[in-house]
Amino acid sequence: xxxxxxxxxxxxxxxxxxxxxxxxxxxxxxxxxxxxxxxxxxxxxxxxxxxxxxxxxxxxxxxxxxxxxxxxxxxxxxxxxxxxxxxxxxxxxxxxxxxxxxxxxxxxxxxxxxxxxxxxxxxxxxxxxxxxxxxxxxxxxxxxxxxxxxxxxxxxxxxxxxxxxxxxxxxxxxxxxxxxxxxxxxxxxxxx
Amino acid sequence: xxxxxxxxxxxxxxxxxxxxxxxxxxxxxxxxxxxxxxxxxxxxxxxxxxxxxxxxxxxxxxxxxxxxxxxxxxxxxxxxxxxxxxxxxxxxxxxxxxxxxxxxxxxxxxxxxxxxxxxxxxxxxxxxxxxxxxxxxxxxxxxxxxxxxxxxxxxxxxxxxxxxxxxxxxxxxxxxxxxxxxxxxxxxxxxxxxxxxxxxxxxxxxxxxxxxxxxxxxxxxxxxxxxxxxxxxxxxxxxxxx
Ligand code: SF4
Ligand code: SF4
Ligand code: SF4
Ligand code: FES
Numbered sequence: 517x518x519x520x521x522x523x524x525x526x527x528x529x530x531x532x533x534x535x536x537x538x539x540x541x542x543x544x545x546x547x548x549x550x551x552x553x554x555x556x557x558x559x560x561x562x563x564x565x566x567x568x569x570x571x572x573x574x575x576x577x578x579x580x581x582x583x584x585x586x587x588x589x590x591x592x593x594x595x596x597x598x599x600x601x602x603x604x605x606x607x608x609x610x611x612x613x614x615x616x617x618x619x620x621x622x623x624x625x626x627x628x629x630x631x632x633x634x635x636x637x638x639x640x641x642x643x644x645x646x647x648x649x650x651x652x653x654x655x656x657x658x659x660x661x662x663x664x665x666x667x668x669x670x671x672x673x674x675x676x677x678x679x680x681x682x683x684x685x686x687x688x689x690x691x692x693x694x695x696x697x698x699x700x701x702x703x704x705x706x707x708x
Numbered sequence: 709x710x711x712x713x714x715x716x717x718x719x720x721x722x723x724x725x726x727x728x729x730x731x732x733x734x735x736x737x738x739x740x741x742x743x744x745x746x747x748x749x750x751x752x753x754x755x756x757x758x759x760x761x762x763x764x765x766x767x768x769x770x771x772x773x774x775x776x777x778x779x780x781x782x783x784x785x786x787x788x789x790x791x792x793x794x795x796x797x798x799x800x801x802x803x804x805x806x807x808x809x810x811x812x813x814x815x816x817x818x819x820x821x822x823x824x825x826x827x828x829x830x831x832x833x834x835x836x837x838x839x840x841x842x843x844x845x846x847x848x849x850x851x852x853x854x855x856x857x858x859x860x861x862x863x864x865x866x867x868x869x870x871x872x873x874x875x876x877x878x879x880x881x882x883x884x885x886x887x888x889x890x891x892x893x894x895x896x897x898x899x900x901x902x903x904x905x906x907x908x909x910x911x912x913x914x915x916x917x918x919x920x921x922x923x924x925x926x927x928x929x930x931x932x933x934x935x936x937x938x939x940x941x942x943x944x945x946x947x948x949x950x
Pocket of ligand 2: 872873874877879880881882906907908909910911912913914
């Protein structure tokens, strides 16, 4: 497998990204345990919550994406990932179905904000105060709905599971590295 | 339909290139299962009347351009049936994907996680994502009964609960209201379950429900398991009495 990155070797390059998820899928990745050492010998991990570089690299062979697309920032990241990755894997139910982060979709945003920041406040805020309280500036704005990754970018492989078991992640990665497109449903399912 | 009458004849047909004989009046699904040929189903349940609603059991019959519901189609002499094909696989996947997109299925936090016929069907049909946009409708949960719950978010409108309640328990507490995407399971005249004067509290509906829509209260994620063994037994007893 060839790569156009500045990596010092021509080993396949991997990125992992954490959008609107609980980090559980990355925990499952960590659960590869000693296989992580084997993995480190097979690929270069260019970008991930567990490695330093903050900018998404120019080109990556395979990117695993955890989490639903909930905020405008998530959407921006998803587009960058797609433009700079040869192969995108939706990792886990939040990325594949929306899962728990999408449970907010049953209400509209202003009702959600009122529930979280107004109704539960000890002193009911005035209309002026309400504006100041709501998370509408500084933090990335919430999109009207949290959606699965494939509703905003093309996804090449889906690995469902909440989280997908470490063995399933290992199977998918090693199959991919061997040049095969794995059948993820043979090793995981929705929920799990 | 299952009554064996003096006019019963023997029929020969072909299912998936296998020559098979059966009795007249038997459905393609019954004969396929007797011969260990697997046809996926969701609304069909042995012991209840045929509903023909989920369309998962669709099969191809030679010389017919249409697809036919195996659970609701009787075998005829010389019929040639195919239970799997790329076209059938594609339609079955689409049907199950639409069920997921229609309401809210969050398996990771569902009491039926790991024991659900819909979830198992997705795995069996290798559905790794849903190609239709999710509707994310806001659905009611009826918590009014002392020990059972109806969560509309997880309902696939298979009407197994309606049939078991009317046909086996004889209560007919449950029914379907509305049309199309607005259809929903109701109790009596669309009242809270806990207020129902007709419900005997037998729990049969909970046990035949294929998903996490009907459950026992007090179950946590993945704890709800169902038992349907009672059904063929009760049906048999009823037939013996007749
Ligand atoms: S009913 Fe079945 S498919 Fe739906 S959320 Fe529960 S486990 Fe998943
Ligand atoms: S508990 Fe029994 S009587 Fe009550 S709704 Fe369910 S099936 Fe009908
Ligand atoms: S409540 Fe359960 S048994 Fe009744 S229609 Fe819905 S999914 Fe089917
Ligand atoms: S099982 Fe035949 S239509 Fe549902």
